[in-house]
Amino acid sequence: MLCCMHELDGPLTRLRRSHEQAVLELLRRHGPLSRAELGDRSGLSRTTLHDIVTGLVGNGSVVTGTPHVEVRKRGRPVEKLSLNPAAGEAVGIDFARRAVHVAAVNFAHDVIGSASEAHGADLSWPERIDIAGRLLATSATVQLDALSAIGVGVVGPINDPGSENARAQGIDGLPDLLRKQFGVPVLLDNNTRLAALAEAMWGAAADSSDVLYLRLSHGVGGGLVVGGALHRGRNGLSGEFGHITVDPAGRPCDCGGTGCLETRASLDAVLHRYRETGGRADDLAGFLDAADAGEPSALKVLERVGNDVGGVLAAVCHAVGPGVIVIGGELAEAGPALLEPVERALRQHLMPMARPHVDVRRATLGDAGSALGGIALVLHESPLLSHYPQPVPEENA
Template sequence: MLSGMHPHDGPLTRLRRSHEQAVLEQLRKYGPLSRAELGTRSGLSRTTLYDIVAGLVTSGAVVAGTPYVEARKRGRPVEKLSLNPAAGEAVGIDFARRAVHVAAVNLAHEVVGSASEGHAGDLSWPERVDIAVRLLDSLTTGAPGESGAGGSGRAQAVHLGALRAIGVGVVGPTSDPGSESAHAQGIDGLPDLLRKRFGVPVLLDNNTRLAALAEAVWGAAADSGDVLYLRLSHGVGGGLVVGGALHRGRHGLSGEFGHITVDPAGERCECGKTGCLETLASLDAVLRRYRAAGGRADSPARFLDAATAADPPALEVLARVGGEVGEVLAAVCHAVGPGVIVVGGELAQAGNALLEPVEQALRQHLMPLARLHVDVRRATLGEAGSALGGIALVLHETPLLTHYPQPVSEENA
């Protein structure tokens, strides 16, 4: 039992507890770390750190192991420390426009499993929650599904009894439950609905922002704490991770890159403005532009097939879209200065036919110094990205170790 670790509550005990909390916080946020990495992140001296780690390993809060990594030429493999995987699990749910995606991760940052199911766009929230519950039930039995952050296979069993929190992604801006905007989106009752079904805290955010966080934690930008993510799908949106933290903006309006004006004389957007990037680079818009250029594909999937086959109209449209996207990204880069740009969504499956024009436009529109510090990458997490982002939100922002002694308040100090 982790509780009862500190029978006395003197100054030295409180100091030790704060050191333990610092170590646990780093492992909760970043997953397995070596002692050297922990020392750098926590700021503790080597002697103090080793003493604290030894106590946490003895108590069972932390486990040590040597992960399978690339062969080392000399020396012993570096031992990694992580939170005890049996201490609990976090679940992420992505309520996309026409599908529900779920994923589960234990406290050692190991992805236990993921699963998805499509549905009609007008499905009610209780029915969507039913789908999420059914998908999670399939993971509890180890039913076939996606395992790991990007691969597929047989999922491990999820133990919902060990659940500590749920991170949830939804389409569109998010704000406080009960607010006017939440009511307009129909999501004001969703957190309560989920809490009643699962009996744990619920964190809710925009699903595209959560995909950005997931790519920064597990995906294409796992080596960078400053990430600009753009999703090109049925809608166009994005997210910013700054200093390893998700940036929401006031009223949850950060990352609406799809509503940056590209052509003031262009088509009217759903947001009420004209010429937004979404009117040019969403899947439906790209398909319309392709057919206007003489293309014959009648679905986004067939358009992507045409691009893979180097169909000239498809490549021409992607070149124009990539240029427009790159121009918008350059403007955002000048404002926030990311180290990595990740492009995701179905349209990113076009690969270099899209990404090369994006990079060309970036080089053209970025100031020379900035060109040296921006790296464009394709997203790697696929449709499970937003659900994994919900888990990252939980791991980064909620105290999951509910059996661990809480920090002493100033009142009791």
């Protein structure tokens, strides 16, 4: 237990416990804080805070440190308080379409391990879980026996893991498989929405309370942060931007629709369009190399993709009014060759009064984004999750 125990249970004891929980929760949400920062955020008097912190440090729940990079004006190191790293670890796993990404942090918010491994698209869930377990086990700093929970991202809409939709996706038994492997509670969500959460907390959009995240990968999806909170939507269906229709007469989509953005901006669709123009690259790396070298056919494809993406983003902007748009996924590695056409189309389709208020940025967290979002889901460490359902783990999990 992080909170210290008391023999009596009178009003003063309960008040002290509530103060302890408030301090612990602040450190859980924000990571290391100085005593002054804790005082500002908690509203506790200096005397009360000193008493509470002394008790928490004394029982080992909280530890102190003096980072070298922060000093007072007089040169004295600023002491920081954080949760004891030994109190537990949280792990995030991203089961992407063709890769497994893992990351782990301790309760002091230190990233203590991360790794990735690609695999075939048809790999079974037990095999993917084995990859995740091996990646974590081979990371020298991750202690699997210290895990308190796992946050997991998967492809596609997430509602109830036992629902008909989950069975259709083949993930209905995934939480049980993960609990069996790791022996801890499991929280499941859409991996692209988790990437949006991570970018809004630690990445490209950490300074905005209204964020639209779009991932251009083997699939096309996204996430929304509205009014400072991650938006899940009814039945977990928020952020399915890849299934907005771009061309009603276009190609059939796996979702059952026709001409969805995913049929034009997913990696397979982009490579297909490129080869139709005479391009010779066999994979994304070759296509990106061609674009970087200025090959006209590659740049033309990116221009068309950017136009499609910008039009969809403009429509979503008119509905939710984000201040920041973050573009992620492997295709975003094309850089300005993609982002500039996206911005041109976006500005063209946006209302003139909205154009100055939307900032387009490239994602910064890379492959680890969704796994870090899974960790945030486990820790519930941010107001971004204030409107999110709080799953209650099974007693035997």
